[in-house]
Amino acid sequence: MARPHIEPFVDRDVPFKRMTLPGFPRGMNYKMLSIDRDNGACTMTVQFDGGYKQPPGFSYSDVEILVMEGLLQVGDRTCGPGYYFFVPARVHLPAMSTSRGCLALFMYNQREPNFVESDQDGDRADRSDLVQVSTYDDMPWMTPTLHPATAPGCLLKLLRIDEKTHAMSFLYCMVPGFWQDNISYHDVAEECYHIWGTSWMMQFGDLPTGGYFWRPPFINHGAFASEYGILGFGRTDGELYNHFHFHPWSTPEENKERAAARLLRRKPELYRWIEMHGHNHPTDFDFSGR
Ligand SMILES: [Fe+2]
The missing domain is CATH 2.60.120.10 (Jelly Rolls)
Structure with missing residues (x-):
C-alpha cells in the first residue's frame, strides 16, 4: 500500500x-x-x-x-x-x-x-x-494486549485480523482525560478516522470529528491527549508494534535503524538467518500459497 x-x-x-x-x-x-x-x-x-x-x-x-x-x-x-x-x-x-x-x-x-x-x-x-x-x-471494549502497551484509557474492539499479515481493522477509544507522554512509531502503515471527538498529538495538533490520517511506517507521533475522549476507526497493514521513545526529532531513517536493532535483539536467530543465510528474499519462503 x-x-x-x-x-x-x-x-x-x-x-x-x-x-x-x-x-x-x-x-x-x-x-x-x-x-x-x-x-x-x-x-x-x-x-x-x-x-x-x-x-x-x-x-x-x-x-x-x-x-x-x-x-x-x-x-x-x-x-x-x-x-x-x-x-x-x-x-x-x-x-x-x-x-x-x-x-x-x-x-x-x-x-x-x-x-x-x-x-x-x-x-x-x-x-x-x-x-x-x-x-x-455486539462487541465489548477490550484493554489492548499489545506489548509495549499504550497508556491506560485507550481501549480496543478488534474487528478483523488478517491471519497471514496480521493487518488489523479496529475500533478504538480514548477515555476523557486520556494522555500518554511518549512518542510512538510503527514498522507498518497506520490509518485512522475520528468518528467522534478530538484528540491532540504533539506533531499534528488537534484532530477533531471527521479527522483522518494515513501514516506510512516509521513516522513519529505522540505525545497524545484527549480532553473529552474520542471514538475512532483504525487499520494497519501488518502487525502493530509500538516503538516507543522520547526523542521528538528522530527521523524516519533513524527510526528504521532503531526498529531493526530491536528486531535483532528480540528475534536474533530469525534476523541473522534472513540477513546472512545467503539470500535476501524472505517472501520466496511465503507459506501462504496464495
Ligand atoms: Fe500509532
Whole structure:
C-alpha cells in the first residue's frame, strides 16, 4: 500500500463529490481520504442520498465498510451506526438501500472502487473471510494486549485480523482525560478516522470529528491527549508494534535503524538467518500459497 502521508486531514473541510465510476448507481457521494495512485486502492467517506438503491453485486477488491450515521439496508440486515463489513474480493452482497440516507467509511484495499452487478459470488471468492458485525452492540471494549502497551484509557474492539499479515481493522477509544507522554512509531502503515471527538498529538495538533490520517511506517507521533475522549476507526497493514521513545526529532531513517536493532535483539536467530543465510528474499519462503 503505497499511499502518501496524509496528516492531519479533516473531511468536514471539503465537499462531497458524485461517484461517477461505472457500475455505481446515482446517489453515492464521496470524499477521498487517501488513495494509492499505483493501483487505485483508497479510503473514502461516503454519503448515500435518501432513496439510494444498489442491486446485489461484488467488487474485484476486498471492501471494508463502517456505517457511521443513518441506516443501511443490506438484504434483510438493517445496519445502523457501528455496523462493519469486511467483504472479500468477488464475494457478493445482497441489494443495498437507504430510505433516509447514510454516512459510512468505504475502503477498497487492492484497486479502485468497482462494482459488478451479480446475485452470486465471482470465481475464487472466499466467503469464509466475510465479516458482518454490529460492533457497537455486539462487541465489548477490550484493554489492548499489545506489548509495549499504550497508556491506560485507550481501549480496543478488534474487528478483523488478517491471519497471514496480521493487518488489523479496529475500533478504538480514548477515555476523557486520556494522555500518554511518549512518542510512538510503527514498522507498518497506520490509518485512522475520528468518528467522534478530538484528540491532540504533539506533531499534528488537534484532530477533531471527521479527522483522518494515513501514516506510512516509521513516522513519529505522540505525545497524545484527549480532553473529552474520542471514538475512532483504525487499520494497519501488518502487525502493530509500538516503538516507543522520547526523542521528538528522530527521523524516519533513524527510526528504521532503531526498529531493526530491536528486531535483532528480540528475534536474533530469525534476523541473522534472513540477513546472512545467503539470500535476501524472505517472501520466496511465503507459506501462504496464495
Ligand atoms: Fe500509532
